[in-house]
Amino acid sequence: MSLGSKVVLGVSTVASLATVVGVHVQQQRLRERLREGVARDIERQSRKQENIRLLEEQIILTKQLEAERDKMLMAKGSQQTST
Structure with a gap:
């Protein structure tokens, strides 16, 4: 083999190896x-479920508060009409 063909063979071998390693590294990063x-999707879903649970709690508490307020207003109104 001549020196030129050895150089071409060496350069092409190094280029091929570099390409294979580069593709391997790129695939690892992609994975x-x-x-x-x-993992981010799972975390988002759990946060969403937690937010829904908190919202439902707030809705229940708001309904309880409104019911208590209505009772107080009715009691206050009945006291004023009976006086």
Whole structure:
């Protein structure tokens, strides 16, 4: 083999190896990003469920408060009409 063909073979081998390693690293990064995306989605879903639970609690508390207020207003109104 001539020196020129050895150089071309060496350069093409190094380029091929660099390409394979580059693709491998890129695939690993992509897999990591996909896993992180799944973890973020799960976290978002749990936060959403927690927010829905808190909203439902607030709705119940608001209804209780309004019922108590209505009772107080009715009691106050009946006291004023009986006096």
